[in-house]
Amino acid sequence: MSTQERKQREKQQRREAILDAAENEIFAKGLDQATMDEIAERAELSKGTLYLYFRNKNELYMGLCERGSSLLNQRFAKVLTADRSGIELVRMLGETYIDFVRENPDYFRTFLYYESFDDEEELEQSEVACNCEDNVREAFTYTVRALQIGMQDGTIDDSRDPRQLALIIWGATRGIIKLSFMKETGHHLQVLEEVEGDFKTLYDRFQDIVLRGIAPSSEK
Amino acid sequence: MSTQERKQREKQQRREAILDAAENEIFAKGLDQATMDEIAERAELSKGTLYLYFRNKNELYMGLCERGSSLLNQRFAKVLTADRSGIELVRMLGETYIDFVRENPDYFRTFLYYESFDDEEELEQSEVACNCEDNVREAFTYTVRALQIGMQDGTIDDSRDPRQLALIIWGATRGIIKLSFMKETGHHLQVLEEVEGDFKTLYDRFQDIVLRGIAPSSEK
DNA sequence: TGATATGGATGACTGTCAGTCAGTAAATGA
């Protein structure tokens, strides 16, 4: 193999090593508390080197978002191969999502961060951010596909635009999952503690309501 | 009036002046870009004085959340006085919320910030944060009340726990409103641009689905 | 095998900013 190739591979490995170190530090202490110096030390590199691989701290954190969203997409892709009705696929996608968040709350935090990130400028020139964007688009496409299948097989009312409906379901689901996530991670909001229902229960109830809401009218 | 009282009033006025300055600076530049020095300058006070009124920058920002949530609650309270069916009240609460966010996107940002804030310690000893918490609880109570009215008057299926249902609706609504908010404020996510529907349209469609989902079964 | 070129890695350094605190001034009250 050529020197070129070897160098390329080494570069990739180092990048992963940096991401591993960042994951350890940031997931343990939180984004604000983790410093670039500590991440560098854990990666056994100097701080300057981190900046050869990532533009800044934001981009490094988004590298973790990229990782997490790829993992989640793998699971989504698998769901879509199942031979089920459209509405069942929608339900399964939602369950996959909430299971993922329960298992990987820290990755979910990176998603929230990425979505709320505001500096357009910085995002556009970042390859990492673009990959995150692609992953979001991919996830969205899975939802659209499941809805289309449901509209075909008659398990979902077909009078709505599937893309718009996907957006609505996606947004609402995000909201519920974030709430469950807050409830589960012992968030300060007391209201959360005072209401019954754990991570999954809340989500199941929500799903019942939505799936009922998008089912075809019974009088048809 | 006593000297005591006058001082008390002056203190309150100064506090408001600081909040005004913070609002101007932070809403214009964003939380990260606005500095305490600039806020102090705009308030025509020294930086040290800001710290006599607010523990730190977070708490100052939460002061804005407190303002915003109080304003929103005033609107919610008014809705609840209307002589309407429960399901209509739920719909009106949602509309009130989305109108508020459209008019005051910057206050909405403070809500998001407060809800995602993580440092339990800091929150507990902050009076400002406690007021925010109270406001959240108040808003939540309005939703519960509307649902209970609906369960009484038969416009909402009464087999669910109204508090749990309120939490679910609240979470999902938050999710949709955040999405609309992102779409409206020109967020980077391209998926948002590619789907039809503005702020209100998305929300209306969502509401149709949910209200259909929580209506009593027609075969009853 | 030694000379030279290349580019990845380094870490001391800089600028910025949140937060502090010793000191000052003004108001109050004896």
Next chain:
DNA sequence: TCATTTACTGACTGACAGTCATCCATATCA
């Protein structure tokens, strides 16, 4: 008039993200 309290000030500190002149290991070639 003086003592005491209270409010305010702004220079200073520490922490940290991000930079850049320099170093050094390896590749390349005579």
